[in-house]
Amino acid sequence: MGWAGTALPGLDAEDRARLDALPVQVLPDGAHLFSPGDRPQGFAMVLSGRIEVSLTGPNGREILLYAVEPGQSCIQTTLGLLGDDAYSGEAVCIGPVRVAVIPGALFHALMARSEAFRGFVFHALATRMNDMTQLLERVAFTRVEARLAGALLDLGGHEGIVEATHADLAARIGSAREVVSRRLEAMAKRGMVSTDRGRVALLDPAALRRLAVAL
Amino acid sequence: MGWAGTALPGLDAEDRARLDALPVQVLPDGAHLFSPGDRPQGFAMVLSGRIEVSLTGPNGREILLYAVEPGQSCIQTTLGLLGDDAYSGEAVCIGPVRVAVIPGALFHALMARSEAFRGFVFHALATRMNDMTQLLERVAFTRVEARLAGALLDLGGHEGIVEATHADLAARIGSAREVVSRRLEAMAKRGMVSTDRGRVALLDPAALRRLAVAL
DNA sequence: CAGGGGCGGTGATCACGTCACAGACCCGGA
DNA sequence: TCCGGGTCTGTGACGTGATCACCGCCCCTG
Structure with a gap:
């Protein structure tokens, strides 16, 4: 076949x-x-x-x-x-x-x-x-945070677990590693994600979707 | 025909x-x-x-x-x-x-x-x-100054005169009017261009070409 | 268990974008 | 000729992003 x-x-x-x-x-x-x-x-x-x-x-x-x-x-x-x-x-x-x-x-x-x-x-x-x-x-036209949220949603399958380093994510969205680190930290503080070495867990996909479409 | x-x-x-x-x-x-x-x-x-x-x-x-x-x-x-x-x-x-x-x-x-x-x-x-x-x-990947220099070279024909407002240039390179104003001012201070209402004169095309290819 | 490499966090600094606003210039009508 | 509105440009303040220079930390391997 x-x-x-x-x-x-x-x-x-x-x-x-x-x-x-x-x-x-x-x-x-x-x-x-x-x-x-x-x-x-x-x-x-x-x-x-x-x-x-x-x-x-x-x-x-x-x-x-x-x-x-x-x-x-x-x-x-x-x-x-x-x-x-x-x-x-x-x-x-x-x-x-x-x-x-x-x-x-x-x-x-x-x-x-x-x-x-x-x-x-x-x-x-x-x-x-x-x-x-x-x-x-x-x-x-859009800020890093929105692009990052979009990338996380793309990568996190049904379980909402993203296996990627901050550097990987930065390469995906065309930004810098440090910036991704800081944005993730800010998102974590707002309860949207939790981070771990080499992994990001999406706690609130709905909030991320809102971020991703925002200006 | x-x-x-x-x-x-x-x-x-x-x-x-x-x-x-x-x-x-x-x-x-x-x-x-x-x-x-x-x-x-x-x-x-x-x-x-x-x-x-x-x-x-x-x-x-x-x-x-x-x-x-x-x-x-x-x-x-x-x-x-x-x-x-x-x-x-x-x-x-x-x-x-x-x-x-x-x-x-x-x-x-x-x-x-x-x-x-x-x-x-x-x-x-x-x-x-x-x-x-x-x-x-x-x-x-490139800074506004490089994109701006490229746009000026594209627009300024043989005489090196660009008939465009700062807002026009900003739209062309995907930046903001104020940023273009400030970059042009900086270029003018370095003797590369001179500006006038609705017009930019390219005084040193070679220097602009160098800028355009720079990081 | 001692390095070493990959990963993540931090502060400083500069480039950019955005907002608010103020002059300067241009052009047409009174 | 003067006035008034629209366009163009200059400026300061502030937040975000990019870059640099570090320094820890975790994990793996020897």
Whole structure:
């Protein structure tokens, strides 16, 4: 049972078989799928695991651009195949990741003949573009506290436990470790969270949601 | 003599004729091509003039996302046609603008059959995505002074005269009017610029270029 | 059990954003 | 010509964020 049928509904049987026949790479946790300045070798589809794409500033600060979940493609590879720019972001694997890489030639052939494939690629591009716009809006206009609250809600699953260091959180929201420490302390004082080494417990998700949407 | 031949080289004669036959809208200076929440009606190509797309925060602050020059398409319309998101940006005309709007059906037909058209659309998307990434990087990681220097260099043509108010500059770089005033004053004290009501003269472009690339 | 490295807390200082307000300038109407 | 409102710019005060320089603390490993 191949992946193409589920990830790309609407593809005809022949193309589906072609994609299912592609080799699947398995990358270990922490592996770099690409780094700034690399040039793409193909169109990458994530089958399992998760890839986080982030930007690193000259001073060493980082910010998470977006994550690629199973069934999604990494649009940075797409863009590299289309425009001819090198990557500016950096992609690292979170947990072991299986990816199928569609070579450039096959990618262009599919774009030419398959309505379904085009739709998939475009939809992915549109979604990412929207994500980026929203991220830009948040970075440009909202305070650290709101971004932090949002990140905590994203990370804390149903149990409301976030396993991340202050530095991790800072990288995620594009701020500095000390700032995150101080904001968390303030939130703890207000009873919204409690902190522990390498972990944050969300005590009052509703209050955090209010914070996250605030100016 | 139609526009399609120059804007979209490689298109076959029949498609070119179809595009040249489209009505051309003329929009006055300051007109809004779209506003946040609008839904796109077609794929817009700018023939002359210039459209600036910017984001407005809840507090009223603005930041310029990118400009659409003649021969380019507005990718926000593209994205709207593909994904099904409404606009989040706001597009205003700078000077009178002539645009050709390609209806959704024709757009999709061209995407299906024309290699050249696909290439154009993809290239535009890739370029914009890269622009956005760079902007995000600048907003997240560089100081106001560097962004301001960059904006001044962008705006000051060969004569090095920028016709813009402090508020205009602030909107362009996503900062506040008072901050721009103070930074300009500091630059003036260092002999890089001189300011006047509604105008900034660039006295030392080289120094500004150094500032613009600095951390 | 002694280091050492990763993690978190703190104070000082500077850059930025925000608010409130005061001049200065511009332009049109009386 | 003078007046008055709108726009543009300058200024002080204050809170938030970023950065630097530290210093503890916990945990792991040798």
